[in-house]
Amino acid sequence: MAYFRKVQAKNKKGYTWSFTIELGRDSSTGKRKQITRRGFKSKKEAELAAHQMTIDVDNETFVNEEKNILFINFITDHLHIIAEPSVKASTFRGYKSAVEKRLIPKFGHMKIKDLSGKMISTYYNELLKEGLTEEFIQYIHAVLKNASKTAIDWKYIKNDFMNNVKAPRRQKKNVETWSxxxxxxxxxxxxxxxxxxxxxxxxxxxxxxxxxxxxxxx
Structure with missing residues (x-):
């Protein structure tokens, strides 16, 4: 259930609307769980936002607050909890090597909520300039796509940092063969x-x- 209130704006010039959604009680503490959002220009705007949030909560896709988790800690958990049990040992070794040699040195110090598509695309260009093949960068791309999905599933982030990121296309190569x-x-x-x-x-x-x-x- 959502409650709506008309409150004075922070600049004390006029009013804005806020809403609060009740989420029941915390099973461990017994305290009421609520989500409040403020700053809507009209009640209608607040109602629309509350409705969408209610849908997200019901679908278990709502993220109340993004986590301040470093990429190095997240990707390590992703490796051993998600990737390792789902692929062959040889495949996992390649996966782990790509993460440790390429992704952790580049993004390990960052919080995953601060990653963006622009950063990833820029990194792909750096790898191309370094002389790495399009095939290898596509592999890195697949690793990051799987990792971002895990971050969303675990509700660490709200938005997919891999959304609309494209890996470089493979270039046609002229291969000389022996007679x-x-x-x-x-x-x-x-x-x-x-x-x-x-x-x-x-x-x-x-x-x-x-x-x-x-x-x-x-």
Whole structure:
């Protein structure tokens, strides 16, 4: 239930409207829980804001106050509570490495409520200038998208700092490939190497197997 009041403005020139919403009682203390908002120009404006807040409370999407939590503390919890149980161990190692080597050094000292889309986009440009690939930055982007969703789910922030942030598109690259004659010349030279080395190159050229697949061959 919402209560509306007409109160004197802070500058003491005219009046504004405020509302208070009752949220029942705190189960641990027994005290009444209330949310009050002030400064509305009209009762209608206050009613609309109270209505939206009531919907958010009922849908459990309302954030009364953003938390003063550092990014380093939040992302560490996100890693071990959300990411680690939901992916393979090898995937988690890459995820953790990206967080520790790229995200924590850049944003670790900041409060997550202070992060913004502009900061993230600027960081992507810095990574491009550093020479990192678009593919790697897209990976960083995916990590941040998952993290921002967790921050909202945990009600640490009101707004998604990744909203409307776009990762750089992959650039088309001209890849030079060997001719059949060049492949055979290379393999003939590799015959002088140990058998398993020659076999790995042979399979890579004639089957198209990826490096990870080749390394799993026993």
């Amino acid at each position: 059949i004659e060049e492949c055979n010349t290379f393999l003939n030279r590799m015959r002088d190497q140990k058998d398993h080395i020659f076999i790995l190159y042979y399979l890579a050229i004639y089957t198209g197997m990826r490096r990870g697949e080749l390394l799993r061959i026993k």
